[in-house]
Amino acid sequence: MTTYSPAQAAEVSGFSIDTLRYYEREGILRPIARTSGGHRAYTDGDLGWLDLVHCLRDTGMPIADLKQYAELALDEATLAARVALLEDHDRRVQESIAALRGQQEKLREKIAWYRSQGV
């Protein structure tokens, strides 16, 4: 089984080593396996999970929510509930995109107005 050093995990996941440790402390990552000497050894499974975490963070999910989601993921039987949460999140993302576009539209109107004032 392939494993990854902290530096490699950081490289692949796009999170800093400090952030990876922080996420583990916070319970967003389950405890990472260790070498005999106590160094972390990330698995492909960990990296897959981190990929989802990245996606959720980038779409604005707060750390606290991510933590709850991660706790839910400890129990295999909660798959349906987790999917439902992801779908809720997807709806919020959809809304925030819409809001952003609305504000962008407003911004463009303002720019157009300034332009009409003779730029």
Add this chain to the structure above:
Amino acid sequence: MTTYSPAQAAEVSGFSIDTLRYYEREGILRPIARTSGGHRAYTDGDLGWLDLVHCLRDTGMPIADLKQYAELALDEATLAARVALLEDHDRRVQESIAALRGQQEKLREKIAWYRSQGV
């Protein structure tokens, strides 16, 4: 000339009274006119500016940038430069919308994958 009390300005602008004071301290608002007793009296012009500020904040412009923009706006002769900055910002907004959509797409793929695993 109509003026507005801090509470009214907050109501209309959608910022809290504390935030309005904070923006003024930071130089994002030019010094607001005062009544004889020292209370602030916001003008329609102030509210118009606040509307643009709201738009810029909602589209992710940092306070520091807003401050620079506001300083530029003190000089009437910089209209063209300001419009250029707004257009730069518009491009960044466009990019962030695209990024958000990309991540949303990825999220949806993950949801679809979970679904295929039997939910």
Add this chain to the structure above:
DNA sequence: GAAAATCCTGGAGCGCGCTCCAGGTCAAGG
């Protein structure tokens, strides 16, 4: 003209999400 509501200032505090540090342990190359 008194009571209640609103506002003033300066500065401290806070929630979020990391990021950095000290002081030490572990691992890989020569």
Add this chain to the structure above:
DNA sequence: CCTTGACCTGGAGCGCGCTCCAGGATTTTC
């Protein structure tokens, strides 16, 4: 071996953007 670099832990610190507070002045309402 021994050096060099990566990693460990616990905890402090930070940047952002507000938000709240104390102690006091002003305005509004009745």
